[in-house]
Amino acid sequence: MSEKLVIIGNGMAPGRMLEHLLEAAPDRYSVTIFNAEPRVNYDRIMLSPVLAGEKAFEEIVIHGDGWYIKHGITLYKGHRIVAIDRDAKTVTSDQGVTESYDRLVIATGSVPFIIPVPGKDLPGVLTYRDLDDVNAMLLAAQSRAKAVVIGGGLLGLEAAAGLKEQGMDVTVLHVMPTLMERQLDPAAGYLLQKAVEARGIKVMTKANTKAIIGDGKVEGVELMDGTIIPATLVVMAVGIRPSTALAKEAGLDVNRGIVVDDRVRTSDPAIMALGECAEVGGHVYGLVAPLYEMARVAAAGLADGEDRRFVHSDTPTKLKVTGIDLYSLGDFADGEDREEIILRDASAGIYKRVVLQDNRIIGTVLFGETGDGAWFNDLKKKATDISEMRDTLIFGQAFQGGVSSDPLAAVAALADDAEICGCNGVCKGKITGAITAKGLTGLDDVRAHTKASASCGSCTGLVEQLLKLTLGEAYNPAAVQPMCGCTSLGHDDVRRLIKAKGLKTIPAVMQELEWKTSCGCAKCRPALNYYLVCDWPDQYADDYQSRFINERVHANIQKDGTYSVVPRMWGGVTSADELRAIADVVDKFEIPMVKVTGGQRIDMLGIRKEDLPAVWADLGKAGFVSGHAYAKGLRTVKTCVGTDWCRFGTQDSTGLGIRIEKFMWGSWTPAKVKMAVSGCPRNCAEATCKDVGVVCVDSGYEIHFAGAAGLDIKGTEVLGLVKTEDEALEVIGALVQMYREQARYLERIYKWAKRIGTAEIKKQVLNDAEKRKAYYERFVFSQKFAQVDPWSERVSGKDKHEFRPMASVGFAEAAE
Amino acid sequence: MNWIAIGSIADIPPRGARCVATPQGKIAVFRTADDRIFAIEDHCPHKGGPLSQGIVHGAAVTCPLHNWVISLETGKALGADEGSVRTIPAKVEGQRLFIALEALASKAA
Ligand code: SRM
Ligand SMILES: Cc1cc2nc3c(=O)[nH]c(=O)nc-3n(C[C@H](O)[C@H](O)[C@H](O)COP(=O)(O)OP(=O)(O)OC[C@H]3O[C@@H](n4cnc5c(N)ncnc54)[C@H](O)[C@@H]3O)c2cc1C
Ligand code: SF4
Ligand code: FES
Numbered sequence: 001m002s003e004k005l006v007i008i009g010n011g012m013a014p015g016r017m018l019e020h021l022l023e024a025a026p027d028r029y030s031v032t033i034f035n036a037e038p039r040v041n042y043d044r045i046m047l048s049p050v051l052a053g054e055k056a057f058e059e060i061v062i063h064g065d066g067w068y069i070k071h072g073i074t075l076y077k078g079h080r081i082v083a084i085d086r087d088a089k090t091v092t093s094d095q096g097v098t099e100s101y102d103r104l105v106i107a108t109g110s111v112p113f114i115i116p117v118p119g120k121d122l123p124g125v126l127t128y129r130d131l132d133d134v135n136a137m138l139l140a141a142q143s144r145a146k147a148v149v150i151g152g153g154l155l156g157l158e159a160a161a162g163l164k165e166q167g168m169d170v171t172v173l174h175v176m177p178t179l180m181e182r183q184l185d186p187a188a189g190y191l192l193q194k195a196v197e198a199r200g201i202k203v204m205t206k207a208n209t210k211a212i213i214g215d216g217k218v219e220g221v222e223l224m225d226g227t228i229i230p231a232t233l234v235v236m237a238v239g240i241r242p243s244t245a246l247a248k249e250a251g252l253d254v255n256r257g258i259v260v261d262d263r264v265r266t267s268d269p270a271i272m273a274l275g276e277c278a279e280v281g282g283h284v285y286g287l288v289a290p291l292y293e294m295a296r297v298a299a300a301g302l303a304d305g306e307d308r309r310f311v312h313s314d315t316p317t318k319l320k321v322t323g324i325d326l327y328s329l330g331d332f333a334d335g336e337d338r339e340e341i342i343l344r345d346a347s348a349g350i351y352k353r354v355v356l357q358d359n360r361i362i363g364t365v366l367f368g369e370t371g372d373g374a375w376f377n378d379l380k381k382k383a384t385d386i387s388e389m390r391d392t393l394i395f396g397q398a399f400q401g402g403v404s405s406d407p408l409a410a411v412a413a414l415a416d417d418a419e420i421c422g423c424n425g426v427c428k429g430k431i432t433g434a435i436t437a438k439g440l441t442g443l444d445d446v447r448a449h450t451k452a453s454a455s456c457g458s459c460t461g462l463v464e465q466l467l468k469l470t471l472g473e474a475y476n477p478a479a480v481q482p483m484c485g486c487t488s489l490g491h492d493d494v495r496r497l498i499k500a501k502g503l504k505t506i507p508a509v510m511q512e513l514e515w516k517t518s519c520g521c522a523k524c525r526p527a528l529n530y531y532l533v534c535d536w537p538d539q540y541a542d543d544y545q546s547r548f549i550n551e552r553v554h555a556n557i558q559k560d561g562t563y564s565v566v567p568r569m570w571g572g573v574t575s576a577d578e579l580r581a582i583a584d585v586v587d588k589f590e591i592p593m594v595k596v597t598g599g600q601r602i603d604m605l606g607i608r609k610e611d612l613p614a615v616w617a618d619l620g621k622a623g624f625v626s627g628h629a630y631a632k633g634l635r636t637v638k639t640c641v642g643t644d645w646c647r648f649g650t651q652d653s654t655g656l657g658i659r660i661e662k663f664m665w666g667s668w669t670p671a672k673v674k675m676a677v678s679g680c681p682r683n684c685a686e687a688t689c690k691d692v693g694v695v696c697v698d699s700g701y702e703i704h705f706a707g708a709a710g711l712d713i714k715g716t717e718v719l720g721l722v723k724t725e726d727e728a729l730e731v732i733g734a735l736v737q738m739y740r741e742q743a744r745y746l747e748r749i750y751k752w753a754k755r756i757g758t759a760e761i762k763k764q765v766l767n768d769a770e771k772r773k774a775y776y777e778r779f780v781f782s783q784k785f786a787q788v789d790p791w792s793e794r795v796s797g798k799d800k801h802e803f804r805p806m807a808s809v810g811f812a813e814a815a816e
Numbered sequence: 817m818n819w820i821a822i823g824s825i826a827d828i829p830p831r832g833a834r835c836v837a838t839p840q841g842k843i844a845v846f847r848t849a850d851d852r853i854f855a856i857e858d859h860c861p862h863k864g865g866p867l868s869q870g871i872v873h874g875a876a877v878t879c880p881l882h883n884w885v886i887s888l889e890t891g892k893a894l895g896a897d898e899g900s901v902r903t904i905p906a907k908v909e910g911q912r913l914f915i916a917l918e919a920l921a922s923k924a925a
Contacts, residue, residue, distance in 0.1 A: 519831060519849040522871040522878035522885070545831040549869040549880040557880055561866040806834035806845065807822040809917060 002030045005302065006091055006101035008081045008246070010035035012044055013275030013291040014107040015062055020299030022071060028303065031073045032099050034091065037130055038078035040064060044130070045288060045423070045456050048320050051134050051162030054496070084250040086268055103302060106247055106258060106266070106273040110240035110286070115150070119212030125234045128159045140233040141166035142770070148172075148221045148231040150209055152179040154319060156237035157192075160201050161321040163233075165500075171229055172196070173207040173221065183317040183328040187344075188367040191351055195324045199502065204229075242277045242284050257284040262309040264298045274298050280310050288423050288455060289315040316377055316422050318370070318458050322500040323512075327370040329377055331355065332363035343394040352394055359387045372396035374462065378418040411465040420462050423455035431463060435470045442476075443467065484523035486515050491744035495531055504536050506543055520546075527745035530632065533668050534740050537782035544799065550630030553802050554790040555612055563612060564605040566629035567619050568665065571639040571657035571677075572600030581622030589615055599636035599674070601627055613803055616791035625665075625789040632746070633668045634675075637661040638686065642679035642696070651696035653679035656725055660694075663729060664736065666786040667779070670743035670752070673736065688716045691749040692732055697721070701728040705735060705761075706753040714750055717758045720766045734765040734775035741778075819907070819914035825851065826911065833868040833877070836915065843904055843915065844868035846888050848875055854888035855906040855915045861886070861899030 007014045010033050018031065046060040068075045079093035084104070092098045112127035114120055126136050137159070140147070144167045149160045152174030164170045172179075178189030179196070193203050208224040212234055220230040242257035253259040253267040257279030260266050264274050274294040276286060285291060293310060300308035316329040332355045334340075343352040350368035354361055354376065361380040366373055375397040379386060386393055397413065414420075416429030434440060434449045446463055447454040453463045467475045482488045489497070494513065503509045506528050510520060520528070525546035532540040544552050555563035569578070582602060586594055592606040607615055616626075628635060639657030643649035657677040664675075676687040677694040687693030689709035693716055695702045700723040704716035719735065722728050738761065743752040753761055764771045794803075828834045828847040835858055836843045842858035844867050852875065858868045865881035875888045885894045891903040905916035 517874060519873050521873045522883065525871060525873065545829055545872065548871065553869075557866075557869060559863070559881065561864075561869075801827060801829065801834060805837045805842070806827045808837040809820050809822060809915075 002028060003102040004100060005029035005031045005103050005105065006099055007031065007033045007105045007107060008084075008091065009033075009107035009109055009275070009277075010037070010041050010075065011107055011109045011275055012041070012062070012288055013109075013295050014105060015041035016292050017105070017107075017274065017295035017298045017302075018071075018073070020296055021302055024299060024303035024305050029103070031071075032076070032101075033073060034076045034079045034081050034093055034097075034099075036078070036080035037132075039131065040068070040075070040077075042131070043455060045320070047128075047131065047134050048158035048162055050131075051137060051159065052165040052322070053162075054322070057131060081246060084246060084271075086250055086271075089270065102270070104271045105298065105302075106271060106277060107275040108243040108246060108277045110276040111243050112236065113239040113241050114236055115209060115238055117209055117211050119214060119218070120236075122212055122214050122218045123216070124214070124218030124232060125212060125236065128155050128235055128237045129240075137163060137233065137235065138166065141168050143232060144168060145232040146171070146230055147233040147235065148229055149235045149237060150221070151237035151239070152176070152203065152205070153182070153237065153239070154180065154317065156235070157196060158320055159235050159237055160196070161199065161324075163235075164199060164201050168233070170200075171202040171204060171231070173209060173223070173229070174203065174205045175208050177205050179203065179205070180317075180319075180326075180328075183365075184326065184367075185332055185353060185365050187353070188326065188328070188351055188365045191349060191367045192319075192324065192326060195349070196321075199323075240276065240286060242279070244277060247273065247277070255279050262297070262311070263301050263307075264294050264310060265301070272298050272301065281312055283312055285315075287315045287317070289313075289425055292424055313381070316373060318373075318422075318456065320456055320458070322497070325366075325368055325370045327366040327373040328364070329373070330361070330363035330380055332365050338362070341390070341394045354394060356386065359385050359390075361386065374418060374420060374422075374459075375414070377422070378415065381419070408465055408469060411462060412469055420466070421450075421452035421455070421459045424451040426450050426452040428466065431466050432470050435467060440467075441471065441474070483527060484521055486510075486517040486520050486524050487513060489513060491527065494528070495535075495742075495744075498531055498535055504532065504539055505541075506532065506546060522548075526551075526632075530668060530670065530745050534782070537785045551632070552799075553609070553612065554626050554628075554630065554794065555607070556630045558605065560606075562606045562608055564603050564629070565607055565612070565615055565619075566597065566599075566601055566603045566627040567624035568627040568661070569601040570661050571637055571654050573639075573654060573658065574602075578622060578624070581619065581624070585615055585618050588618065597629070599629070600638045601636065603629070610804055613795055617795045620789075620792050620795055624791075626791045628665065631668070632671050633666070633673065634661070634664045635672050636674055636676075637664070638674075638676040638690075640677070640679050640684040642677075646679055648682060649679035649696070650698050651679060651701065653677045653685065653694075653696050656694065656696070656701070656728065657685070659725065660729065660732060663733070663783075666788065667736070667740070667783060668786065669736065669740055671746050671748045673739075673749065675732075689713070690716065692735065694728060694732075699723070701725070703728060703731055703735075706750040706758065708748065708750045712750070717753070719762060730772065730776050731765060733779040734772040735761065737775040737779035737782075738765055740782075741775075818917050820917045822913050822915055824911045825853065825908055825913055827913075828853075831872045833870075833872060835868050838917070842866070842868070844877075845906060845913065845915065846872055846877060848872065848888070851908075853906045853908050853913060855904040856886070856888060856891050857902045857904070859901060860884060861893060861901050862897070867901070 041063045043060040043062055049055040079095050081091045082094050083092045090098050090100045112129050126133055147163045147168045147170045149156045149172045152172050160170045160172045178186045179192050197203055210224045211222045213220050213222050218234050220228050222228050244254045244258050247258045248254045258273040258277050260273050260278050260280055264272050266273050275291050297308045297310045300306050314330045319326050339356050341354045353365045355363035360383045364376040414428050417427045419427050431450050431452050440446055453460045481490055483491055501512055509528055529543050529546040550556050555565050589611050591604045595603045597603045637657045637660050639654045642653030673691045675692045676685040676690045678685040678687040679696050687695050689707040693704040700721050702721050703719040705719050707716035708714040739749055822836050831849050833844050833846045843855050844858040846854045858866050860867055860879040862884050865879040867877050869880045870877040876885050878885050884897050887894050892900040907914050
């Protein structure tokens with residue numbers, strides 16, 4: 001019979017312990033876990049990206065249900081252990097399950113501290129610890145109302161950034177004069193506050209909470225000085241306390257945490273404790289790195305393997321808020337026997353401080369540029385005498401002894417035992433060793449085999465450089481195709497960072513995302529211009545010099561340098577007056593070719609560039625506007641004749657097509673968007689091969705999308721059936737907006753849909769009424785700025801320089 | 817050299833181009849992001865595309881017809897493509913722009 005191992009708590013520490021134990025002694029124990037949280041083991045660290053909307057819960061699960069089944073582990077989800085009987089060697093859960101043990105592991109983690117002020121129990125007051133808290137915050141955020149976060153530490157700031165990202169108006173209250181004062185000195189705390197405020201989050205320091213006010217639910221927070229800050233959501237993130245009540249009741253030694261020795265054994269030899277609930281050598285911990293070390297020690301002890309002992313070490317602190325880089329390590333208080341080296345670069349927002357004692361680093365604070373954190377950490381850990389490099393120390397590793405500033409060279413120069421992944425305590429040698437020994441080829445492999453970069457992810461860049469270093473040319477980084485040669489970032493990363501960092505001009509994007517060229521190229525500039533137009537419709541000034549010539553002059557360039565002009569014919573319908581106007585223009589400007597296009601309108605080809613404004617002026621007088629035949633934007637909405645004329649028509653397809661075209665024209669999209677509305681399933685408008693199509697039926701309007709009939713041919717997918725024209729418009733607007741916000745530049749709808757899944761699109765724009773409304777409203781908002789006829793603008797003088805030569809020279813001389 | 821005034825630097829948007837009409841055809845005059853001025857024939861070495869209509873980046877322009885990238889400094893096609901277009905001396909004096917027309921005349925001769 002195998003021995004019985006019972007674990008209380010299923011957090012990150014025991015999860016890791018089990019992995020080590022299963023490796024060292026797979027069959028030794030039969031394992032039972034009780035977890036108060038009703039779910040599997042997940043990466044608690046990554047709750048902040050979930051809150052910010054950057055990740056889904058599924059992506060942060062560490063051990064899915066299958067893992068427990070595979071290893072024969074019994075997991076009681078939603079069972080809180082309420083008693084340990086040390087004589088009988090049993091534990092009992094609040095659901096009435098009693099289980100006996102040979103060995104017991106207590107890993108109950110921490111509980112958030114709640115400041116004992118009046119109103120602390122009101123609905124709308126939350127803490128930040130588990131998925132339930134995140135879900136509650138996401139729900140509260142839907143109201144887009146005001147949130148107050150009490151606590152300006154790591155958790156509080158991550159919560160604030162996430163809530164802001166979700167559209168709330170957020171204020172952070174911090175009792176001390178500067179933020180994160182336990183990890184940062186005042187200078188860095190000040191820079192952090194500026195960076196936080198720059199994202200639109202209000203910060204109040206020296207703010208002492210007196211009460212939370214409200215009648216039946218939260219309405220605001222009152223400070224000691226009488227100030228009242230209105231709020232519908234209050235998040236308390238003021239610290240954690242080890243969760244020790246259970247152990248105390250069982251009579252184990254408890255101090256701040258459950259007291260354990262350096263082999264994580266409690267005062268009862270059958271019981272171990274690890275994680276945030278444990279106290280080792282007088283320390284309790286709140287970051288995963290030391291907890292993972294405890295997990296290793298516990299697994300070794302349970303497997304009767306090596307004699308592994310826990311040794312204290314400082315863990316660096318990083319903040320997981322996209323766009324804010326800070327790093328803090330060790331002791332940085334001033335002192336008689338200490339000296340410090342400081343570097344400030346105000347314009348770049350950089351501050352670095354290294355604290356020395358006896359020529360050895362004891363503390364480091366980095367803000368704005370944290371790449372050298374691992375190197376400083378290594379020097380500190382090894383207690384390296386830095387006297388020789390004192391003058392250049394603060395500039396970082398790249399400036400030392402001939403090492404170039406190439407990031408690869410800097411990583412190459414790290415010693416094999418230099419720590420790369422702080423969370424999991426993985427050093428360089430272990431990673432490069434695993435890459436070679438196990439033939440690893442990618443980031444996911446390295447994560448699976450070494451755990452490096454598998455927790456908070458902030459060392460991902462370093463791990464990728466190690467892959468590059470070890471594999472050389474053979475390394476193909478994560479299949480993320482860079483946008484172009486000017487950057488190593490892919491389209492998706494750039495889009496995400498534009499939003500996350502609030503970047504609103506092309507130079508800002510290039511500066512902040514470290515473009516390798518001074519002003520981009522013909523691939524990235526049009527893409528960036530589109531992303532900015534899409535993301536900041538009311539704030540971004542369109543950069544015409546970053547548009548392809550067709551979009552710059554609002555006509556299609558031809559092989560001989562002349563242009564073609566295609567006016568809009570709403571829904572393919574025209575009139576005698578319109579045709580007459582076109583005929584007049586053709587005569588007047590001697591236009592060599594007039595052609596009916598495949599998009600149900602008329603193309604005039606071979607127009608001289610200088611003539612364009614005058615052609616438009618005449619067309620404009622007849623009521624024509626640009627057909628955007630040149631645009632990555634809405635092109636045509638083809639229609640058939642529908643109920644007005646056709647004996648089979650079920651709805652007014654012509655009318656709906658015109659309505660859609662009038663609603664959507666002018667919008668810029670990642671690639672062109674073509675639509676059609678057919679009056680019945682005979683489908684004469686060919687709606688089932690369009691980017692978006694509507695097929696009218698007796699019961700309403702069948703909305704189609706993701707068709708193609710150009711380079712690829714593909715029938716559409718059905719998005720769903722709606723009853724009214726209004727609903728059809730809302731669904732189509734939402735669909736196009738989702739596409740506008742998510743697709744990569746030049747990616748047609750069918751390619752985007754294939755990449756993210758048509759089910760996901762249906763879920764968001766058809767099934768989720770609130771999401772649909774929000775997309776729709778954002779589309780309507782952006783149309784306010786987009787529906788300006790570019791032709792009439794140019795007729796009235798805009799971009800005059802585009803259309804005529806700046807000078808004519810030499811003709812007289814030639815005549816002589 | 818025969819410098820001919822063709823206008824002011826403000827006539828050309830940064831990262832943009834304008835044309836100058838001459839008896840031998842159009843000359844494209846470029847202004848880079850850092851306000852350097854270059855003049856080349858407005859005729860792509862590939863299939864004659866109007867280079868003045870391309871996107872300007874660094875000291876290069878991407879042809880609007882088939883995306884060849886032409887160096888404004890040397891007139892040579894960059895990357896894998898081969899070909900070159902004639903460059904014309906250009907300079908800025910204060911705000912005023914000049915190109916050297918003699919070079920053109922000598923070609924015509
Ligand atoms: C004028 C027209 C052909 C005609 O005489 O009928 C035409 C002309 C051009 N098409 Fe088209 N397409 C025209 C209808 C179509 C259609 C049919 C339709 O819209 O119902 C298709 C297939 C549907 C589709 O878009 O997938 C079509 C698929 C393409 C493609 C392939 C797109 C793809 O992603 O597969 C290109 C190339 C591209 O966009 O990169 C293209 C590109 C072009 C360009 C813009 C080539 C270029 O870059 O210079 C041509 C411009 C000629 C000009 O100067 O006017 N054209 N083109 C049609 C204008 C429609 C309009 O009123 O706006
Ligand atoms: C939002 C957030 C961000 C963080 N970011 C970072 C970071 O960037 N870097 C870093 O290093 N650390 C970070 N941390 C801290 C890190 O997540 C914790 O240190 C770590 O999860 C603690 O692991 P643990 O196993 O000790 O406890 P936990 O992971 O808290 O697990 C304890 C589990 O035990 C259960 N439990 C408690 N009592 C009982 C009982 N009586 N019976 C049954 N089950 C019980 C609880 O429900 C809980 O599921 C973050 C924490 C949060 C909340
Ligand atoms: S099919 Fe379209 S792109 Fe090809 S030649 Fe005809 S108009 Fe031009
Ligand atoms: S004509 Fe310039 S690239 Fe073809």
